[in-house]
Amino acid sequence: MALTIGSIAVTMLGLLFVTFIIGRVMPIDPVLAIVGERASQSTYDAVFLELGLDKPLVVQFGYYIWDVLHLDFGTSLLNARPVSEDIARVFPATLELATLGIFIGIVIGVPLGVVAAARKGSWIDQLARVLALVGYSMPIFWLGLMGLLIFYGILGWVGGPGRVGIFYVDVVPSVTGLILVDAALDGNWDVFKDAFSHIILPASLLGYFSLAYISRMTRSFMLEQLSAEYITTARVKGMSEWDVIWKHAFKNIRVQLITVIALSYANLLEGSVLTEIIFSWPGIGSYITTALLSADMNAVLGGTVVVGLIFILLNIFSDLLYKVFDPRAK
């Protein structure tokens, strides 16, 4: 346990070190970025000292860690607001999208994987294989564009880019920042319906990519269980195939599955970067890329640190879960 906490700390320090180095490598002068090019030398020097740039690198790194621990990522150069405030504002949008995405991925992916393993070689197994292969090979942003073209442009089944239609912007008070939840809390079902029609396409897209991974992993875990001797025993006892699969085999892969789901949730948070851009989704991915294109380094690194920390935590959480619940891993 102590080792795990130690390794979390070391991994996070590593992440901060990398972002710190990236911040230093950046050819943009951080002082100039704040004071502007026409500032006098004395203003420049004052800000130079204020930022601690005269101190040794190690000390600067210490300051940087201190700031991050206090959730202080500096101020955005674009709108002069603290980066942490901006991230807190955009993060719920990403969370909502990724959560609905992983939900779709689980609800379809797990049963698909189980059936593919139980009926190995059947058309369902083949379908699962092709779905996964295509999922691994498809550029997510392109599939998103094609989805927009077909379901929004041609068929008109779903809402277009953005979280809600223009008439519904800021209609419901923001409580959780999750627009579906906010609309439901407010009892405003028109907004809920509109928001749902906007989120369903990008969420399905992310769901598809997690489904590709989840169904493959479910299948191979199940195959491993189904070839075990206790399954043969259960069958010989005359247990129905349904019970063999769900009560015996599936029960034994639950822990492995949860670790896989935690991992693909982490990947979804990351995968949402490109998806958000296609769907003009105002989440952390859009935030990072917008900041990138305007060389707003504080915002880029702040966003990277937040996504990185969540990613690391989910990774370690899945590792830990495995160790705690699966006695064989000890």
Next chain:
Amino acid sequence: MAEQTLRAWLLTDTPTSRRHAKLSALYQGWLAFRANTMAMIGLGILLSLVLIAAAAPLLAPHDPFVQNLGNRLAPLGSEGHILGTDSLGRDILSRLIYGARITLYIVALVAMIAPIVGLLVGTVSGYIGGWVDIVLMRITDIFLAFPRLVLALAFVAALGAGIENAVIAISLTAWPPYARIARAETLTIRSSDYISAIKLQGAGGLRIITKHIWPLCVSSLIVRVTLDMAGIILAAAGLGFLGLGAQPPSPEWGAMISEGRRFILDHWWVATMPGLAIFTVSLAFNLLGDGLRDVLDPKAGE
């Protein structure tokens, strides 16, 4: 008749020399691989891609950079432009053909950098052991735990947009799995008898690593590289799409999608065609990788 004997010579159970054994193993691997239709399709697609890239000036019907504003956004099947033209009137087919060069260039560079870095780190870590192993594996774990795309974004932001920097950024995030594999292989090889025998003959650490450990790590690395290629192509296309990879007017496929995105609802083919190209190539790498894995590393298959 000569073929028959060559075949028999290749398939023999009793090779007469080291080279004979090697060739024989290679041939039997090829036979197993050839039986895998999907993998052969993948190989075929990739070989054609290489040919297309090599013969781009001969194959492309137009200059990929020449604009013709009078004929912009021409639809599929237009006169002289089978795949239509983009917003500046450039022939999409020609741009796709030239874009194959960029894709191959990126893939080749990453495939040279990331596995070699991983191989170095992994074998040194596994062979030397002790605190070197602990430190190197800690660093590997840290990089493994990072979100790859976001980190690549941050790297490119720091280094500046461009193909070479995109390659560096992708390689920086792609090497850790190779280090893990190489280390695991090294650990098993290190304790085998023949390594002790060479040590007794007086071979130094450098010789053991380069001459006896590396060759044995290569096959599992090749499988992993091939399977990773799809991800690398997608990452490179993603960076291009974000405007952080190849810069205009370069016909990089991701950048072409990004450009076509503005007209997606009215002129869908501009963004669709490069996407299909990316999909085809990364699918081919996945098929090839699966086939290679079955031949070279049967344990890892299902």
